[in-house]
Amino acid sequence: xxxxDGKKGLIFGVANDRSYATHIARSAIAHGAECAFAHLPxxxxxxxxxxxxxxLGVGSPWLAPCDAASDDDIASVFAxxxxxxxxxxxxxxxxxxxxxxxxxxxxxxxxxxxxxxxxVDISAYTLVAMSRAAQPLMKENGGGSILAMSYYxxxxxxxxxxxxxxxxAALECSARYLASDLGADNIRVNxxxxxxLKTLASSAVGGIDTMLESSERFAPLRRNVEGxxxxxxxxxxxxxxxxxxxGENVYVDCGLNTIGAAV
Ligand SMILES: NC(=O)c1ccc[n+]([C@@H]2O[C@H](COP(=O)([O-])OP(=O)(O)OC[C@H]3O[C@@H](n4cnc5c(N)ncnc54)[C@H](O)[C@@H]3O)[C@@H](O)[C@H]2O)c1
Numbered sequence: 402x403x404x405x406d407g408k409k410g411l412i413f414g415v416a417n418d419r420s421y422a423t424h425i426a427r428s429a430i431a432h433g434a435e436c437a438f439a440h441l442p443x444x445x446x447x448x449x450x451x452x453x454x455x456x457l458g459v460g461s462p463w464l465a466p467c468d469a470a471s472d473d474d475i476a477s478v479f480a481x482x483x484x485x486x487x488x489x490x491x492x493x494x495x496x497x498x499x500x501x502x503x504x505x506x507x508x509x510x511x512x513x514x515x516x517x518x519x520x521v522d523i524s525a526y527t528l529v530a531m532s533r534a535a536q537p538l539m540k541e542n543g544g545g546s547i548l549a550m551s552y553y554x555x556x557x558x559x560x561x562x563x564x565x566x567x568x569x570a571a572l573e574c575s576a577r578y579l580a581s582d583l584g585a586d587n588i589r590v591n592x593x594x595x596x597x598l599k600t601l602a603s604s605a606v607g608g609i610d611t612m613l614e615s616s617e618r619f620a621p622l623r624r625n626v627e628g629x630x631x632x633x634x635x636x637x638x639x640x641x642x643x644x645x646x647x648g649e650n651v652y653v654d655c656g657l658n659t660i661g662a663a664v
Contacts, residue, residue, distance in 0.1 A: 403433030404640040411482050413439045413469065413531070414495030414550075416446075418453045419600045421550050422495035424628025425635040427457050429491075432636045437463035437486065439478050469496055469527040470519070479534035489538035491639045494531055494549040497524040499564050501605035508607075509563040520564045525571035532579045532590060544587025546639045549576060550631075551592040551650060553658050561607030573650050580648030589647035591638050596626030596654030621656035630655070 410429065414422035415438050426436050436459070440450035447464060454462040463485060467478040482489065499520035503512045528549050539545030554562030555569035573592050580590040597603060597612040606612075616625050634653045637643055652658045 403431075404636055404642065405429055405432040405434035408433070408490040408639065409435045409437070409486055409488050410491035410493065410639065411437045411439060411478075411489065411535075412493040412495070413467065414493065415440065415450045415453050416601050417449055418456055419598070419628075420453065420495065421595060421598065421600065421628065421631055422493060423453050423457070424632040425493050425495065425548075426454070428629065428632030428636045429493075429639065430457055430459065432640070434491070434639070437465070437482055439465050439467040442466035442468050442474070469530070470523050472530065475527070475530050475534055479531075479538065483538055488542045489535060489545060490542065491546045491548065492531055492535045493635065494528050494547070496527065497550070497565065497568065497602055499524065499568065499605070503564050504561055504605055505563075505607040506560040508561075512564050517564055517567070520568045521571050524565065524568035525575055528572055528575050528590075529579065532583065532588075536583060536586060536588060539588050540586045544589070546643070547576075547579070547583075547588065547590045548635055548638055549590075549592045551594045552597075553594055553652075553654065555594070556658075559608065559612065561609075561611075565606065576650070577648045584647055589638075589643070591643075591647060592650045593631055593634055593638070594650050594652045594654065594658070595631045596620070596657060598626060598628060598631075616655065616657050619657060619660050620654065621659065624655055626653060626655050 440446050465478045467474045500516045503516050551569045554566035576590045576592045603609045631653045
């Protein structure tokens with residue numbers, strides 16, 4: 402019997418084989434879960450996501466478009482999921498966006514209102530909207546687990562992370578309030594704070610190469626995090642082994658956050 406046998410979930414954020422969401426999906430599938438996937442609208446995005454998911458050995462993947470900035474898209478992806486599946490046990494929110502123009506060291510003070518609001522909207526508010534859509538479906542089967550991806554720049558200044566740091570602070574705080582509201586339905590909401598990993602999204606962050614170098618040098622495990630590290634923790638957090646864990650932020654960064662003045 403595998404940890405996630407019989408569990409079904411919806412994963413947001415598979416852009417390619419390097420995405421954190423792809424690593425989470427790989428681990429979830431290896432532990433018995435059935436995964437459905439939402440991708441940004443557009444033929445190119447669908448092709449990219451399909452290729453990454455098929456690379457996980459999923460033959461005919463369930464895919465649906467969703468621009469998380471649109472309430473209608475979020476409603477429609479959950480409605481479509483509910484029509485095609487008899488249960489929803491987990492949701493993985495592994496999406497973020499900020500205009501790369503403002504992700505350069507020293508650029509935070511110049512952040513325009515629109516860039517600030519869209520980063521917080523897509524990277525944090527969407528967790529609230531998705532949790533609201535997931536609640537009735539999870540409640541039907543006695544509960545569920547909602548998981549989002551965060552980063553250390555929510556707590557401490559990481560050069561170049563800028564507006565994404567503000568968005569991640571909002572994301573982690575939203576997870577706590579959601580956990581409090583949804584706990585009565587046995588729905589758990591947590592975040593994983595992952596270490597730096599080379600992906601499409603992280604390549605937009607001005608200081609990513611420095612983050613990777615310092616992580617390898619200063620982290621207690623003397624290495625950078627790998628996708629499988631986050632995938633394994635995600636499996637635990639989705640599974641019933643973590644039945645008593647909610648409103649938490651779990652660091653999976655080889656211990657880097659515990660070291661003073663490392664970055
Ligand atoms: N890579 C890192 O170093 C790192 C570290 C910690 C946390 N994270 C977080 O992990 C998550 C996944 O990022 P990643 O590094 O795997 O990069 P990625 O580029 O592979 O994934 C980002 C995803 O966000 C999606 N997205 C962006 N705007 C969207 C929108 N409007 N609607 C729907 N989807 C949208 C993209 O399509 C993509 O699938 C993000 O929340 C990111 O902040 C990344």
